[in-house]
Amino acid sequence: MSRADPSLNHAVQTLYEDHHSWLCGWLRNKLGCVEHAADLAQDTFIRVLTQRKAAELREPRAYLSTVARSLMIDMFRRRALEQAYLETLAARPEPVEVSPESRLLIIETLLEIDRLLDGLGGRTREVFLMAQLDGLSYVEIARRLDISLTTVKKHAVRALTHCLLLAEE
Numbered sequence: 001m002s003r004a005d006p007s008l009n010h011a012v013q014t015l016y017e018d019h020h021s022w023l024c025g026w027l028r029n030k031l032g033c034v035e036h037a038a039d040l041a042q043d044t045f046i047r048v049l050t051q052r053k054a055a056e057l058r059e060p061r062a063y064l065s066t067v068a069r070s071l072m073i074d075m076f077r078r079r080a081l082e083q084a085y086l087e088t089l090a091a092r093p094e095p096v097e098v099s100p101e102s103r104l105l106i107i108e109t110l111l112e113i114d115r116l117l118d119g120l121g122g123r124t125r126e127v128f129l130m131a132q133l134d135g136l137s138y139v140e141i142a143r144r145l146d147i148s149l150t151t152v153k154k155h156a157v158r159a160l161t162h163c164l165l166l167a168e169e
Helices: 006-031 034-051 060-091 100-118 122-132 138-145 149-168
Strands: none
Touching: 006 034, 006 060, 034 060, 100 122, 100 149, 122 138, 122 149, 138 149
């Protein structure tokens, strides 16, 4: 509100005095909460102040209810978003504390797998890891590595044979 425009100051003051109680009641009926209604009523009048249209209003209650309804929708959207965020956080698994013994066992297992795969050629190892770890199809592996599907299948057979022979030992 500008001090240089006394007519706007007077229009806002009159609008507030004439309609604030009505707007609070209207919002209270919609929201079922006195505090939220009071907050939204204040936000509505702040919006009226920033738009500087108070002196032009022909139907002040219709205008105020339209602005308040828009602010109420924003509030409900914000609450829904916050609730979805909190539910997502709550659904996340709790961090697992791994004991030093388990950590050592995991590291030893990974090193053993690495040693077993080390006997494979570079391309055969890459095909095997893309299929087993990344879950890619042979067609997708062929496309990514720019090799034929037949070549991918040969590397896969070689890798699986290598693993089976090592498992028998």
